[in-house]
Structure formats: structure tokens, C-alpha cells
Amino acid sequence: MNLTLKIWRQKGANDKGKMVDYKISDVSPDMSFLEMLDVLNSELITKGDEPVAFDHDCREGICGMCSLYINGEAHGPDRLVTTCQLHMRKFKDGETIYIEPWRAKAFPVIKDLVVDRSAFDRIQHAGGFVSVNTSGNTIDANAIPINKHDADTAFDAATCIGCGACVASCKNSSAMLFVSAKVSQFALLPQGQVEATDRVLNMVKQMDEEGFGNCTNTGACEVECPKGISLENIARMNREYLAASLKG
DSSP states (O other): OOEEEEEEEOSSTTSOOEEEEEEEOOOOTTSBHHHHHHHHHHHHHHHTOOOOOOOOSOSSSSSOTTOOEETTEETOSSSSOOGGGOBGGGSOTTOEEEEEOOOOTTSOEEETTEEOOHHHHHHHHHHSSOOOOOTTOOOOGGGSOOOHHHHHHHHHHHTOOOOOHHHHHSTTOBOHHHHHHHHHHHHTSGGGTTTHHHHHHHHHHHHHHTTOBOOOSSOHHHHHOTTOOOTHHHHHHHHHHHHHHHHO
16 A cells, blocks of 8 residues: 555654654555554654654553554544554555644643653552552452452453543543543452542542543543443542542
8 A cells, every 4th residue: 555644743842743744655454553654664764864753562452552643533443442453454545644642731742643641640649559458468359259240340441551542532631531440440349449539539639630621421532442441430430529529
């Protein structure tokens, strides 16, 4: 395939960015999207040009670092996949592909397609953990009976990889799907009950301080989420938040 790539180039957080056109040829439909960018960068380096900076790590759909906004969609035109799992067969020969970083105040651009998502880390530090001391006091997990539906739902929430597609696809750049997933994975399990009140209050507070917007109720976040995190988690977080506020 022969393609035209319109890629966002920005030297640094304080620099003005712009879209730059690149032509790339002989792209195999079996390539992943990141492999295609690797080929482009190899060509740029050979020419003496600066390669395009983009984030990646595992390339197995686990880490979420490969997040890109492709043709106006988080992670591109496929569903339930990350950018590294997106293959070029989803595009047509001669197509023009727009490639941009996440657009959100809380995700400032570091360079080109790389954004700073440490806001998510700070939200998790605020409460996305259990502080029960298990050192020397480990208990067999099977010793605590948990309803299978609750266990399955908690596991589904825990599959969130924190890629930020929910933020990128939301008109308000809301992080509520991400935060609700992290709240839900503990809210349904006994280990998470000890500090449930503080958890939801602290995480929501930190989310607001980071500059994320409120939920738009349009459901775009669930549609674009590569792990299919359900909107039900937002409803659960709202219930947890209301209960915690009343207790406080």
C-alpha cells in the first residue's frame, strides 16, 4: 500500500506544533500500525531527518503506552484493540491517515505524539491501592468467599490499562471511566472495603485537581476503550462517592 501520513510534530511542551505530511510506500497490510511508523522512522533517519517520537513498550496490548489518535478515533478504526494491535489492513491503498497525540489539558504533549499521562499515576497514588499489611500474615485467597459475579465484575474493571482513550474520546476530556474502573476493582472485593470511603473521595478529588472534565454521558469512552470497560463502573463510582460523602 502507498499512504500519505499527516503527523503532528511538536518539539516540546512549550513549542508550537503542526501537521507534517509524509509519503510512505510498499506498506504491507500485515504490518501493525507501529511497525509502519518504524519503517517511516527508518526512512527519516536514513535521510538525516529527525524521527517521529511515539510511545510504546510491550506491543502486546497490555501497557497502553502506544496510545494515538488516528483519523479522529482513539487507537484507530478497529475496536477493542490498542494502537499496537491495529493492523494496516484496516486502511486502503492511497489513503490519507491523520495521526495525533491525545488532546487533553491534563495530558500535555512532551514531543510529537508522546504525552505526559502522569496525571493517571497521581490519581492512583491518591487511593487506587489497598494498604492492608500482608507481610508475614498472608492468607489463602480461597479462604475469603467472594460471589462469582462480584469477582468477575471486579476483574473486568481491573483490565483497564490506563491508556487514556476514554479521556481522548470525551468532549470534556473526562477521566471518569478510568477512575471508576480503579474504584470498582476494589469496591466489589473485601480487601477494598477497609478504606473504601477515603479511596473514592481522594481519587475523585485528585481527578478534579488534574483538570479532567466531567462525564458527558455520551458513552464515547466505552466505545473507544480497548478493553471494553463498561459505563456501569461510572454509575458504581457515583454511588460509592455519594455514600462516602454522606458518611463524611
